[in-house]
Amino acid sequence: MPGDYAVLASVYDDIGLNSFAQRMTPILVDFAQQRDWLGRRFVVLGCGTGASVEYLSNYMYTIVGVDNSPQMLAAARQKLDQSGASVRWLEADIRELGDAVGHADMVLALNVLNELNSLRDLEVVFTQVHRILEPGKLFIFDLHTIQGLTEQGRSGDAIVTDSTHLSVFVSDEYDYERQMATRHYLIFRRQGESWQRSEARHVLRGFPVQAVASLLQRAGLKVNGIFQLDLDPYEPGVSQASRVVFLVEKP
Missing domain, CATH: 3.40.50.150 (Vaccinia Virus protein VP39)
Known part of the structure; x- marks a missing residue:
C-alpha cells in the first residue's frame, strides 16, 4: 500500500x-x-x-x-x-x-x-x-x-476525472471471502507533449x-x-x- x-x-x-x-x-x-x-x-x-x-x-x-x-x-x-x-x-x-x-x-x-x-x-x-x-x-x-464496501465493489468501471492534463479511470472489485474491496487506478498525466501512465490500487477491508x-x-x-x-x-x-x-x- x-x-x-x-x-x-x-x-x-x-x-x-x-x-x-x-x-x-x-x-x-x-x-x-x-x-x-x-x-x-x-x-x-x-x-x-x-x-x-x-x-x-x-x-x-x-x-x-x-x-x-x-x-x-x-x-x-x-x-x-x-x-x-x-x-x-x-x-x-x-x-x-x-x-x-x-x-x-x-x-x-x-x-x-x-x-x-x-x-x-x-x-x-x-x-x-x-x-x-x-x-x-x-x-x-x-x-x-461491510455493506458499504460490498456496494463499492459492485460499482464497476468509471472515469473519475478527465481534463486536459489528467485522466483517471477506476475499476472496483470485491472479495466476498476476505471481505475486501479493491479499487484499481489507471492514471494518465500530461508531461509536456506526452502522457505518462501509472497504476495503483487501494484496498479496504471490512x-x-x-x-x-x-x-x-x-x-x-x-x-x-x-x-x-x-x-x-x-x-x-x-x-x-x-x-x-x-x-x-x-x-
Missing part, C-alpha cells in the same frame, strides 16, 4: 480522495465540542495530504500529523508548512507510534482504519491510542461497513462494527456512540449505513 500511495499522492486531491476528511473534520470537531470536549493537542492518524490538519491549523491547535507514506507527507508539507501552523509531521506506521507522537486531547483517524489487514491490527492501533490519549479525551474515527466496538473496550476505551455520517445513531442490525463514525473516550 505505501508504494501505491507513492503514485496516488500526486493526484490524491485532484481526484477527490481528500474530500471526506475535508468535509467531515469540521463537523466532527464541532460535534465533539457540543459534547463538552475541550483540548488543544491533536494527533491525526493517516493524515494523508493534510485535509484534516489544514482545517485544524486555522484554529491554532497543536497538531501531529502521522502517515507512513513519505510522498503523502511531502504533499501535506507543501500545502501547510508556509502557513505558520503548529504542525509536526511524523512518518510512522500507526501501529507503531512510539514516544515521538507525544500525548493528545483528541486522536482523529479518517479514511484510514479500513486499510489495516486484520482485527488484530485494529486492536494494536487502539492500544496505541489508549497510550497517547489523555484521560477524558476523545478518539474519533470512521469505518466503512470489519464487523460490533467486533470493532468490543476491541475498543478490550483496549480500555469507552465507546460513547456509533453514528451514521449524518450523526444519527447507528444501530447494528437495524441501520443501513455504508460508513459509520465512532466517538470513543479514554476513561
Whole structure:
C-alpha cells in the first residue's frame, strides 16, 4: 500500500480522495465540542495530504500529523508548512507510534482504519491510542461497513476525472471471502507533449462494527456512540449505513 500511495499522492486531491476528511473534520470537531470536549493537542492518524490538519491549523491547535507514506507527507508539507501552523509531521506506521507522537486531547483517524489487514491490527492501533490519549479525551474515527464496501465493489468501471492534463479511470472489485474491496487506478498525466501512465490500487477491508466496538473496550476505551455520517445513531442490525463514525473516550 505505501508504494501505491507513492503514485496516488500526486493526484490524491485532484481526484477527490481528500474530500471526506475535508468535509467531515469540521463537523466532527464541532460535534465533539457540543459534547463538552475541550483540548488543544491533536494527533491525526493517516493524515494523508493534510485535509484534516489544514482545517485544524486555522484554529491554532497543536497538531501531529502521522502517515507512513513519505510522498503523502511531502504533499501535506507543501500545502501547510508556509502557513505558520503548529504542525509536526511524523512518518510512522500507526501501529507503531512510539514516544515521538507525544500525548493528545483528541486522536482523529479518517479514511484510514479500513486499510489495516486484520482485527488484530485494529486492536494494536487502539492500544496505541489508549497510550497517547489523555484521560477524558476523545478518539474519533470512521469505518466503512461491510455493506458499504460490498456496494463499492459492485460499482464497476468509471472515469473519475478527465481534463486536459489528467485522466483517471477506476475499476472496483470485491472479495466476498476476505471481505475486501479493491479499487484499481489507471492514471494518465500530461508531461509536456506526452502522457505518462501509472497504476495503483487501494484496498479496504471490512470489519464487523460490533467486533470493532468490543476491541475498543478490550483496549480500555469507552465507546460513547456509533453514528451514521449524518450523526444519527447507528444501530447494528437495524441501520443501513455504508460508513459509520465512532466517538470513543479514554476513561
